[in-house]
Amino acid sequence: MPPYHHGDLRRAVLAAAVDAITEHGPAQVSLRDLARRVGVSHAGPVHHFKDKAGLLTALAAEGFALLADALNETRAQTGSFVELGVTYVRFAVRHRAHFEVMFRPDLHHADDPALAEARERAGAALAGGVEALGEQKTGDRRTAGVAAWSIVHGFATLWNTGNLARDDDAEELARRVAAMLFGDD
């Protein structure tokens, strides 16, 4: 007989959600299935997330936080924009479930402060990497930032949706693609 109190239901449900989404995509996960996986009654998770959207919002926030950490780490280590882009792509591939939920605002509670803050942090980390590029290469800095984000985000999305040939290594191809944007810095 399992104990009445799970102990760390919130974390367990989030982990189960990652598994379920990785297997079947975010569209087909159900709160009830997650509850079953974790071994808890069908309304258990509701207490922690309020909503299905609440669950996915929490997942998205966690994802942005993880991304921000990863970006800041490679920024501290290399200072290279290309490697920052590779980190972005690596995150998207390795944390596919998080990544898919992060950019699906129709599944979120748009006003969630934790989500907004985490998103902000990740955006700043990415923008900081573009700052490091010389002025002559980037032209307008804001446009350069949008271009940088676009190319790595697009690559990650296309890779994850199976639109790029799978015989390449994602990171290696991403490195060559990112290098095409701003010379090879």
Added chain:
Amino acid sequence: MPPYHHGDLRRAVLAAAVDAITEHGPAQVSLRDLARRVGVSHAGPVHHFKDKAGLLTALAAEGFALLADALNETRAQTGSFVELGVTYVRFAVRHRAHFEVMFRPDLHHADDPALAEARERAGAALAGGVEALGEQKTGDRRTAGVAAWSIVHGFATLWNTGNLARDDDAEELARRVAAMLFGDD
């Protein structure tokens, strides 16, 4: 009393789906709601699409066909890669519902031949635009193609998910971003 046979249910349901997805996102559309909008019983649409996934697959195929047409048209008119990219973005913004479904393979019947063929056609149109670029600019042609697709797809996705500032004009900003990839050709 409406007639027993609708006449063009397939087209009507697809159109209703576009409206519904534009309003509420692809996650919350229900076959039953579409049936209601069109004025037909809840199982009517099933006959034409078999599945919910079948409906979305048909929508995606229609989207790829429209995109291929648009790309081929501007390719015939300008031959400029930048304008091809702008066309890609314009399509994504103007046909948001189609675009969202097109790149969500977890909602499709992956083996649908019509979808594969339409996707093929759009891919070829895009690749053709990159061919036109001089060899010295592109380096490896395959990598250049991936980079081109990535940057316009990423921009379109970020714009549609509300991650880019809305005070810009999408097409104008997209033009500047695309121009950053291969000089300004």
Added chain:
DNA sequence: CCCTTAACTTGTCAGTGACAAGATTGCGCG
């Protein structure tokens, strides 16, 4: 030791996707 409150369960309701079986209609073919 109590009692407040967080954590979880049980029960229920409307809405959904899928399927089966029946009703209606248009159309080809004799």
Added chain:
DNA sequence: CGCGCAATCTTGTCACTGACAAGTTAAGGG
């Protein structure tokens, strides 16, 4: 002209889902 067949649509049903309401259990501060 009319008969029958197949496509189109309807009605009925089932298991599953998200949301909510109300009850149960346990933990921890006073």
